[in-house]
Amino acid sequence: MKKRGIVAGIIAALIVLDQLVKSYVVQNIALGEIKSWIPNLVSLTYLQNRGAAFSMLQDQQWFFAVITLVVMAGAIWYLHKHIEDSVWTVLGLMLIIAGGLGNFIDRVSQGFVVDMFHLDFINFAIFNVADSYLTVGVVLLLLAMLKEEMNGN
Numbered sequence: 473m474k475k476r477g478i479v480a481g482i483i484a485a486l487i488v489l490d491q492l493v494k495s496y497v498v499q500n501i502a503l504g505e506i507k508s509w510i511p512n513l514v515s516l517t518y519l520q521n522r523g524a525a526f527s528m529l530q531d532q533q534w535f536f537a538v539i540t541l542v543v544m545a546g547a548i549w550y551l552h553k554h555i556e557d558s559v560w561t562v563l564g565l566m567l568i569i570a571g572g573l574g575n576f577i578d579r580v581s582q583g584f585v586v587d588m589f590h591l592d593f594i595n596f597a598i599f600n601v602a603d604s605y606l607t608v609g610v611v612l613l614l615l616a617m618l619k620e621e622m623n624g625n
Contacts, residue, residue, distance in 0.1 A: 475555055475556075476552075476555060479551070479555065479562065479566060482566055483566050483569050483570045483573075486566070486567070486570035486571075486574070486605060487570050487573055487574050487577070489601060490570070490571075490574035490600065490601040490602045490605070491574065491577060493588070493600070493601050494578065494586040494588070494600060494601070497516060497518050497586060497588040498518065498586060501516060501517065501518040501588070502518065503518050503519075503520065504517065504518065504519070505517060505518060506590065508592075511592075512592055512593065513591070513592055513593060514589055514590065514591060514592060515589075515590040515592055516588050516589065516590070517587075517588060517590050517598060518586070518588060519586070519587040519588065519598045520582075520584040520585075520586065520587075521584055521585045521586075521587045521598075522583070522584045522585075533579045533580075533583050533584070536579055537576060537579050537580055540572050540573075540575070540576045540579070541576070543572060544569060544572045544573060544576070547565055547568050547569050547572070548569060550565060551565040551566070551569065557616075558616050558619070558620075560612050560613075560615060560616040560619070561612075561613060561616040561617075563609075563612055564608075564609045564610070564611075564612030564613030564614075564615075564616060565609065565613060566609070567605040567606065567608050567609030567612065568605070568606055568609035568610060568613065569609075570602070570605050570609075571602040571603065571604070571605030571606035571607075571609060572602070572606065573602075574600075574601065574602030574605065575600070575602045575603070575606075585600065585602075586600060587599055587600045587603070588600055589604075
């Protein structure tokens with residue numbers, strides 16, 4: 473039970489961090505404005521993403537909200553069932569849940585997701601903290617599953 477409380481607390485803290493960064497950007501950067509943050513590496517901008525990754529399926533917020541709820545319910549159930557598995561499985565699921573819920577909050581409260589990170593050295597989509605959580609979480613979960621598969625579990 474104690475482990476579940478710690479995991480829930482970490483997920484909540486990750487969501488709060490995501491929302492604080494988004495709030496900072498909305499309050500301090502004009503829509504479409506670009507500010508250098510780490511020169512030649514990362515700039516901050518304010519983008520209202522009304523779609524999914526790479527702005528696909530624009531203005532389908534309720535579709536994404538429903539899909540997110542279904543996926544998050546599955547991830548929470550899986551985390552509950554596998555809370556004693558490898559730390560990488562648990563961490564991956566925590567990041568996926570925090571990222572999904574962070575963007576879900578934006579979609580429901582604003583009708584769009586706030587994106588802000590622009591990589592200066594490559595032509596890549598503008599993304600946010602929650603997107604980073606999701607990406608790292610999926611990679612960790614896949615690596616944990618691959619490791620289990622290789623170990624014959």
